[in-house]
Amino acid sequence: MDCMQHTRHNIAADDCRLKHVNFEVQENHSSHETLGLSNQLLVVRRGKPFKLTLLFRSRAWDPHTENLMLEVWLGDLSERVPVQFFVAWSDCLSWSAQVYPGDLHQQSVTVHLCSPVLTSVALYDLLVHIETNWGRRSYKVGSFVLLCNPWLKEDPVYMPLDVQLQEYVKSDFGLVYMGSNLNVCKRPWSFGQYEPGVLEACLKLLQVSPQHLNDKQRDYIKRVDPVYLCRVACAMVNCNDDLGLVEGRWDGSYTGGVNPTAWTGSADILRSWVSSNCNPVRYGQCWVYASVLCTVMRVLGIPSRVVTVFNSAHDTNGNLQIEEIYSSKGEKCEKLGLSKDSIWNFHVWVECWMRRPDLGPGFDGWQVVDPTPQEKSAGIFCCGPCPVVAIQRGCLSVPYDTSFIYASVDADVVRLIVRDGLVVGRTVDTQWVGQLIYTKSIASDIPENLTWAYKSKRRGNPAINLQQNIMSKSQTLLKAARSHPDILSNPLQGETRMFSSLEVSLNIDRVPSAGESICVCVTLTNRANCHRVLKEHVNAQLKQYDSSPQESFWKSQQELHVQPGEVLTLHHVISPCKYESVLGGEDIVNVAVVIKDMRTKERVLATEEFNISSPQIIIEVEGGDRIQMRKECIVHVSFTNKFTKTLCGAVLTVEGSGLLKGKQQTRLMLLQPGQKIEKKVSIMASSPGTKLLMATFSHNNSLSIISRGFHTVSVMTEFY
Structure with missing residues (x-):
């Protein structure tokens, strides 16, 4: 990077002058596990040295007569770092810059710059100063991005195993589990952290947060802490009280935006938000919020994964009970104002990995962070980070939002049978909520069952004596029913025998x-x-x-x-x-x-x-699922009508980022029972890695997509 002279103070004509700084991007990115995150910026991880090569114009730097000083700027904060000849690396508590033996040459010097392990995640400016007894010459030489370092033991986000780091930091492909606990479905998601513009969008997310806009210096200082970064990013993924990324909608009307089920990756959402000058992207639901937050966390260097809770409770009043109303003929009814509590067949959030020195020993590890805007936490729409182990142990006073998340996985369901405004039957189900909790397994599409990481096998409500649990909840429900005489005119009549x-x-x-x-x-x-x-x-x-x-x-x-x-x-x-x-x-x-x-x-x-299983879409790649970069391959996609009726206006759609340009479709006016609709497409990959082919089937008889299919291919370089 060519240098721009910043200041000059009375230095002789034959002084040492800086011509160029080589940020050694390729080598640094490889060493710091940041390859692909940016083509424009140097991206490195805190607590680990990175190389800078300084090239001089007329003569080399003379360490006997000239001091070489680096200066790192973050907003209005700066730190001067003297360049020293290597003796031994410090304890990572302060910035250091060292020259290794043999790195001083005739017209260049290689400097190894290292930040403290607890340094703020941000975009930094770098200056170089050449100082003598007669003055100083200063150069603004460029910028670099500093991220968390889960490879470094001293970093609070340190993760010990390489396979974990590969899955939870570096992998840009994941699965979101949906459906019901009886029939779990999986949907692919491209986290897209290596897509152009994604890193810059994640940094911008921090820059336009209320915390930064209200007090830039305080925000920069607090960005050393992954707990703080989680809360800021979590709040910014939804747009309910800031310039956040995604606007949610659950009413089935998506005019003026995108149906949440149509999203397949984070990159388009992040880039759309930036290009619209931070206007929220429409629309998202829980899995969209969570998947985008997972992308942001992985970009920032915090290990993260998407987690699905089946039968997840939203406990608005904090009593660890969710009421459901049924008619005397078994029809499930609206709540009729009894409460705003609800149970979703599935709900998706994020777990982030970190140590929690703020909570004391015993609460390190996976932390729940939920960006779906449900309830406010300390005045803003975010949730967590909350230690998973605190949920399992029932430590409801542990911050952040533990009692709310505990209810999501372990509340009780009180089902009322109501006839003519009277409660004529009542059951308490202690097993329904949180029946299954899944995430993607490491290096596999098979789900990992996390249920018992959240739920103690000695089930029960930690707020109530376990021996009196059911009776206490019955009394609580009676109090709630008495407060709604317009709905339950005589809640005591017909009380179910325990x-x-x-x-x-x-x-x-x-x-x-x-x-x-x-x-x-x-x-x-x-x-x-x-x-x-x-x-x-x-x-x-x-x-x-x-x-x-x-x-x-x-x-x-x-x-x-x-x-x-x-x-x-x-x-x-x-x-x-x-x-x-x-x-x-x-x-x-x-x-x-x-x-x-x-x-x-x-x-x-x-x-x-x-949920009823959708008919399968078959996707087959000629020659197998390992394909060569820049070589054309043929893919066969088909759907067979398994319904008992003829489907009108059948449409089979195929798309694949990095494999196909746009969407390719085939249509049939009528698709008879047992009849097949097929599409042959030609794919070609321009970059290596795991790529995703997506296919959907819809027809005029239904307003929504009937079936989804996906298939991954491994793209090899020309020389594999």
Whole structure:
């Protein structure tokens, strides 16, 4: 980099003059594990030396008569770093600049500059000063980016294993798990940290944060701390109270933006935000927020991964209970103002890896950071970082937001059966919330089960005595019901017996694929010593993952006679024609049964929720999944109609960043049952690495995409 003379103070004509500084970008990027993060800037990691070669004009630097001084600037903060001949590296507590033996040449010198291990993550300016007894000549020589260093043991984000660093820092491809705990689906995501402009966008995110705009110097100083960086970045990924990245929408109307399900990577979102002068990108939902935050964290050097909680609770009132309302016929209903609590079939957040000296021993490791704007934390829409181990141990007072996150994975569900404004049945389910917690495994597409990292195997609410848990929650619910007399005019009437003699369970025999019947099994156990006459109501509804169900698409009822001690198994079959006309690509099915004792009027509820598997899209690469860079390859993509009906306006779409230009589609006016729609595409990769092919299928009968498929290919250089 050519030097720009900054200041000059009365130096003789034959003094040492700086001509050029070589930032040794390729070597430094390789040494600092930052290759590909930027083509414009030097990107290095804190606490590790990096090389600068200083070239002089007329003669070499004379260390006997001239002092060589580097000066590092961050905003209005600066530190002067004298260049010394190598003796031994310091303890990484201060900036140092050293010349190794043999690095001083006739017209150049190589300097190794090293920051303290706890240095702020930011873009720095670098000056070089040549000083003598008669004056000083100064040069502004350029800028460099300093990131966290998870390869360095002294850094709070240090991660010990290379395979972990590869997966949680360097990998630019991931999977997001979605659907339901009975039928987990995976969606690919390109984190895109090596895409042009992504590093710069992440740095800009910090620069336009309220913390920086309100007090630049304080913000720069606090950026040494990964906890602080997490909270700033988490708040900035949503746009609810700042110039943040993504605007959320869950109402199904995405006019003026992009349907959240259409996003496949972070790079487009980050670049769109920058190019729009920090206007939020529309629209996102939880997996978009989390995946973008994961990109930002990996860019900043903080190991991170995307985590999905199945049956995640949003506990607005902090009582560790979520209420759900069902009709006496098994229809799941709106909450009717009882509370704003909810349960999402899945919710996605981020875990970041770091030590937590601010919390004392025992809370290091993975920390939950959730950028989806749900509740405010210290006045802003962010959540975490919260130690996963604090959630498992039930240490609800540990910052940040531990009680809220604990409820997300371990709240109890109180299901009320309501008829004519009266509570006529009540069950408490301590197992529903947080049934499954997944993340992508290291170097594998197989999910890693994190459930017991969050949940103690000795389950229970840490705020209540475990032996009195259910009874205490029942009393809490009665208090809540009494506060809503307009909805539950007599909540005490028909209170469910805590130990019923009638046991009911509902199970799905096998999670069906689209075009297959739904097989429901209801099991009744009569533990009473008398004959019982029962009324069974079974009901099925479609719902979105984050909302209450729609109207029922299937119902059944019958009268049953059960002998004392008898176990009765009932099978119900819901044919595809009952749900195909209303099925959307992202829908969940809620099935519930209410059993009523005709004599005692006791009612017992059992329920299950699951997603129907989408028909598979087949993607096959001729010659295998290892392809050569800049060599054309043929890919065959196909979809077979597994539905029982003809699909109108069928569209098969194929895309692949770094493999295809734009989207390629094939269309059929009518796709008969069992008929196949196919597309042959030619791909060519211009860069090595893992690339992603995406395919979607839609038709006019549905407003949403019916099926998604993806396929990864490994791109080798020309000489592999």
